[in-house]
Amino acid sequence: MNSLESIIFKEECFQIVGICMEIHRMLGPGLLEIVYKDAMEYEFKMNNIPYQREKRFDVHYKDIILPHNFYADFVAFDEVILEVKATKEIDSDHIKQALNYIAIADSPLSLVLNFGSKSFQHRRVINL
Numbered sequence: 001m002n003s004l005e006s007i008i009f010k011e012e013c014f015q016i017v018g019i020c021m022e023i024h025r026m027l028g029p030g031l032l033e034i035v036y037k038d039a040m041e042y043e044f045k046m047n048n049i050p051y052q053r054e055k056r057f058d059v060h061y062k063d064i065i066l067p068h069n070f071y072a073d074f075v076a077f078d079e080v081i082l083e084v085k086a087t088k089e090i091d092s093d094h095i096k097q098a099l100n101y102i103a104i105a106d107s108p109l110s111l112v113l114n115f116g117s118k119s120f121q122h123r124r125v126i127n128l
Contacts, residue, residue: 008126009109012077017122019043020113024120033086036115037073040084044076051076057105072101081107086116090123098125 007013023039037053044051055075059066074082081101085094090112098110107127114121 009077009080012080013109013111013124015047015049016076016080016082016111016113019047019049020115020122021120024115027115029086029116029118031086031115033073033084033115036086036113037084040074040082044074049076050078057101059104070101070104072105075105075107079107079109081105081110083110083112085112085114087114088116090114090121095123095125098123099127102127 019040020036023036023043027035027039041051041053043049052072052075054071054073056069056071058069072081073084076082081098083094083098083101087094094112094114098112102108102110102125109127110125112123112125
């Protein structure tokens with residue numbers, strides 16, 4: 001198996017990134033994250049992509065659930081955590097946040113999706 005065949009959720013990510021590129025092409029940079037999320041939700045529905053928006057994840061610690069939890073912007077295809085940004089660049093804090101989210105959600109993959117730059121940006125973050 002070559003490295004391209006072993007990429008997890010390759011086709012799913014291709015679909016998601018393609019949709020996000022179309023959204024960025026249509027709306028451009030400079031809007032609030034919520035606008036891009038609304039457009040993503042529309043596109044997911046139109047393309048029959050299974051998703052949950054603002055999915056809540058509890059944080060388990062020893063034998064309790066901590067009072068604070070987190071909400072993933074989207075979970076697509078039941079396992080891919082999507083973190084939507086509208087900033088100048090994807091930075092190390094966004095990657096760290098994605099790593100934390102996939103660890104808590106026990107998910108293999110997150111995509112950080114940035115609509116705020118001149119060109120659409122995305123990063124795959126893998127839970128090893």
